[in-house]
Amino acid sequence: MRTYTIALAGNPNTGKSTLFNTLTGLRQHTGNWAGKTVLMAEGEFTYGKSAFRMIDLPGTYSLYSNSADEEVARDYIIFEQPDVTIVVLDATSLERNLNLALQVLEMTSRVVVCVNLIDEAKKRGVQIDLQIISQRLGVPCVAISARNKIGIDTLMEQVEKVASGEISPEPVQIPYSxxxxxxxxxxxxxxxxxxxxxxxxxxxxxxxxxxxxxxxxxxxxxxxxxxxxxxxxxxxxxxxxxx
Incomplete structure (x- = not known):
């Protein structure tokens, strides 16, 4: 069975850790990142014919190394080069959350965007067009509710396809001056x-x-x-x- 590594990135309070717990269950352990006081959470699970090792990166608003949490998240994505980075967004605060997503897309193409709390968004009358988001970002985009276990299978199907190379995302390149x-x-x-x-x-x-x-x-x-x-x-x- 092939084993893939997944990094889980996102702003604080997006439900990232809830997704981590939903997928890994009791097969997880915590510690500190080497040389840091930042907490590290790691877990394992299987889906379909693949095994996955998931790293729950510290919740951050950016990856510009303004704090130890940001440095840890940045260094893991750049140097460890996970097979897939899932960027968890809050469906009720997409505009704010997309800042981190765009930063991750500059670092790696192997990304799946996960729009969490979709049930909360619906309660507030927020409608999200996943197809347009996916087209504009150039990566797969899936809506879920980690807490209620909605959309988890769809998410993992996309993650497995990106990890295996069946899908090769082409992230948008942000133009500068x-x-x-x-x-x-x-x-x-x-x-x-x-x-x-x-x-x-x-x-x-x-x-x-x-x-x-x-x-x-x-x-x-x-x-x-x-x-x-x-x-x-x-x-x-x-x-x-x-x-």
């Missing part, structure tokens, strides 16, 4: 030459331009090799990444 796009194009070949093609060069370029010191530190620790200079245009002096 002309100046930023030009700098990204300059940086991408340098990043690819330095780090290879394993990591998303466009996303790393954007983070370098934003002066993300935490990401640089994580890259150095992962690569454990000498550093090389990369120009950080935002503040006008050299920055470094791992070679």
């Amino acid at each position: 002309k100046e930023i796009e030009e700098k990204v194009k300059e940086l991408q070949p340098i990043i690819a030459q330095t780090l290879g093609t394993r990591f998303p060069t466009r996303w790393i370029a954007l983070r370098l331009l934003d002066g993300d010191e935490s990401l640089l530190k994580s890259l150095r620790e992962r690569m454990q090799e000498p550093t090389v200079p990369v120009q950080r245009e935002r503040i006008g002096h050299e920055q470094t990444i791992c070679h």
Whole structure:
């Protein structure tokens, strides 16, 4: 039986942990992330002909390394490269929740968007067009109620298809200003030459331009090799990444 790894991402209070508990049941354990005081929850379950290992990432509003929780979630998606990242959204607060979803889509294409609390949305008269959301984001989008176990099978069908490669999502690429796009194009070949093609060069370029010191530190620790200079245009002096 093939085993796939799933990362579960989402804002706080979206029902992410409820979904985690629904899928993993008693087959889960908790601890701390290495070197962090941030809680880590991991569980296992089977669906169809596949086995899954699920990591419940800390609930965050962004992945811009402004806190230990954000760094943990960011580093797991980038460095561990799960087979699928499920981004859990609150159906009653889609606009706010989509910010995190778009950030994840810049980091990995293997994403399934899960719109949770769909029953609460219906009670409030909120109508959600999953097909339009899926088309605009470029990834599968499924509506569920984790608490009432509605839509779980549909969710897992999409997750299994993405994990196995039956579906290859093509996430929307967020356009930035002309100046930023030009700098990204300059940086991408340098990043690819330095780090290879394993990591998303466009996303790393954007983070370098934003002066993300935490990401640089994580890259150095992962690569454990000498550093090389990369120009950080935002503040006008050299920055470094791992070679």
